[in-house]
Amino acid sequence: MNIIFFDGVREIGGNKIIIEKDGTAILFDFGKRFSINSTYFNDSFIGRNRKEVHDRVATKELPPLRNFYKEWPGTQKSSIDIDIKAAFFSHAHLDHIGLIDLIDDAVEKYMSDYSKEVLSFFEKKGIIKNNISNIKIADKPVKVGPFTVHPIPIDHDIPGALAFQIETPKGNIFYTGDFYFHGRTNEKSCNFVKYAKNNNPYILITEGTRFGWGFVTSLTEEQLKQQTISVLEQCNGILFANPYEPHISRIQTFFEIANEKNKKFVITPPYAFILNRYSDIGDKFAKDILSSPNTLIYRSEEMPDTWESKPDGTFVDAAYVYKNQKNIVMLLDFMSIPELIDIKPEKGALYIHSGGEPLPSIDAENAKILQNWLKMFNIPYFNIHSPGHAAQPDLLRMAKEINPEILLPIHTQIPERFEIASDNVKILEKGVIYNF
Numbered sequence: 001m002n003i004i005f006f007d008g009v010r011e012i013g014g015n016k017i018i019i020e021k022d023g024t025a026i027l028f029d030f031g032k033r034f035s036i037n038s039t040y041f042n043d044s045f046i047g048r049n050r051k052e053v054h055d056r057v058a059t060k061e062l063p064p065l066r067n068f069y070k071e072w073p074g075t076q077k078s079s080i081d082i083d084i085k086a087a088f089f090s091h092a093h094l095d096h097i098g099l100i101d102l103i104d105d106a107v108e109k110y111m112s113d114y115s116k117e118v119l120s121f122f123e124k125k126g127i128i129k130n131n132i133s134n135i136k137i138a139d140k141p142v143k144v145g146p147f148t149v150h151p152i153p154i155d156h157d158i159p160g161a162l163a164f165q166i167e168t169p170k171g172n173i174f175y176t177g178d179f180y181f182h183g184r185t186n187e188k189s190c191n192f193v194k195y196a197k198n199n200n201p202y203i204l205i206t207e208g209t210r211f212g213w214g215f216v217t218s219l220t221e222e223q224l225k226q227q228t229i230s231v232l233e234q235c236n237g238i239l240f241a242n243p244y245e246p247h248i249s250r251i252q253t254f255f256e257i258a259n260e261k262n263k264k265f266v267i268t269p270p271y272a273f274i275l276n277r278y279s280d281i282g283d284k285f286a287k288d289i290l291s292s293p294n295t296l297i298y299r300s301e302e303m304p305d306t307w308e309s310k311p312d313g314t315f316v317d318a319a320y321v322y323k324n325q326k327n328i329v330m331l332l333d334f335m336s337i338p339e340l341i342d343i344k345p346e347k348g349a350l351y352i353h354s355g356g357e358p359l360p361s362i363d364a365e366n367a368k369i370l371q372n373w374l375k376m377f378n379i380p381y382f383n384i385h386s387p388g389h390a391a392q393p394d395l396l397r398m399a400k401e402i403n404p405e406i407l408l409p410i411h412t413q414i415p416e417r418f419e420i421a422s423d424n425v426k427i428l429e430k431g432v433i434y435n436f
C-alpha cells in the first residue's frame, strides 16, 4: 500500500493525501494552501487562465494525476500511474476543500451534510465556482476497491467535521482531519480517540497545528462568552462581532450574549444564509436562532444581491439599528463594514474580533482596513477568540493514548514535536511515495 502527501507537509493547511493499492486510489482532502505559503501563484496572480491546472502541475503546485482534473493537460504525462476513484473531505475549511472545483465530475466526492451546505455558502461568495457535482453525503461506510472508509464525527470549529477510519489489507489507518477538545461537542473528539485506540491503529495521520504556538490556553465557548460580557458591561453600546460565518458554535455564543443581556440579535445576510442552510438539515441551534423573536436580519439596499432573502425572517434597516443601538448585538461580516456609515455607532460601541475575516496573520492588508474603519468611528477593538485546534498537551496526550504502529504528522510546522509522545513518528516529505 502506498501513501503520498501533497502539501500540508511541514505547513499548516493544503492537505492532499492519496492512499493507493494495486492501482486503486482514494484521496483525503484537496485543500488550498494558505496564501502565506504561495510560491508561484496566489489569489490575484492565477497565471494563464486556460492553463491553470497545466501550469500548477508543471510547477509542482498540484499533483500530476491523470483522469482526475476537470481539464487535464493533454500534453502532460502523468508521473503517478494511479486512478483516484473517490475523494473524501474531512471538513469545509478552505485549506481542506478549497480546490474541489478542479476535480473532474467523474470522481465521487464524499463529505458531511454540513460541509455540503458550507460549500454552497462558498459558491455564493464566489470562492468556489458553481459547477460542483457528484457530491455524496458521507454518513455510512464506503467501499472503494480494497478500502472501506468509515466517517467518524470529530469536533472542530466548523460543524460536520469528520475523521476517517480506512480499513486496508494492511490494517486500520486513522486520519484525524482538524480537531479540538474545547468545543461544544468535544465528546466527539474524545470518542474518536477511544475508538481509534481500541481498533488496532496501524497508522495514525494527525494534525499538529498548534505545535510551536507557545500558548496552551483554549477558551471554551462559555469562557469566551463571559469575557465578552465583561467587556460589554463596561462599554454598554452596540456590540459588533465577526465570527466566521460557518462557525455555528461561535454564532450561538453571541446569540446567548444577546439573550442574557436582553438585547436584539441582528445578523447580516451571509449569517442568515448559512443559518438557513444549517436549519434546513435539522440543526437545532440554527433553528433556535432563526425562530427567536430576538433575531433580526439586517437589510440594506446598498448590499450586493448575493444572498437569498427568505421571507420568514424579520428584517431591519440601518435606521432601526441606529435608533436601538444600545440594545443590539450585531454580527457584521467584513464585507458589510461600510454599513457603519449608515448605522452611525455612538459612544459605547465595541467590536469583538472573534475568528472571522480578516485574520491578521493571513490577511494583513484587510486587517489594516478593518482597523481604519473602527478608528474612524472610534470603536474599540477586542480580540476574544479561541483556536479550533487542540492545544499542544492535548495533541501529545492523544498520540500517547492512540499509540499507533506508525504516526504520520501533517498540518503542522513542527512534526518532530510528536516524538515527545511516541517512538513511532515518521517525518514526511511532500510528494514522496511511501510504502506501508
Ligand SMILES: [Zn+2]
Pocket (backbone or CB within 6 Å): 012, 013, 014, 093, 095, 096, 178, 411
Ligand atoms: Zn486545516
Ligand SMILES: [Zn+2]
Pocket (backbone or CB within 6 Å): 091, 093, 156, 178
Ligand atoms: Zn480546519
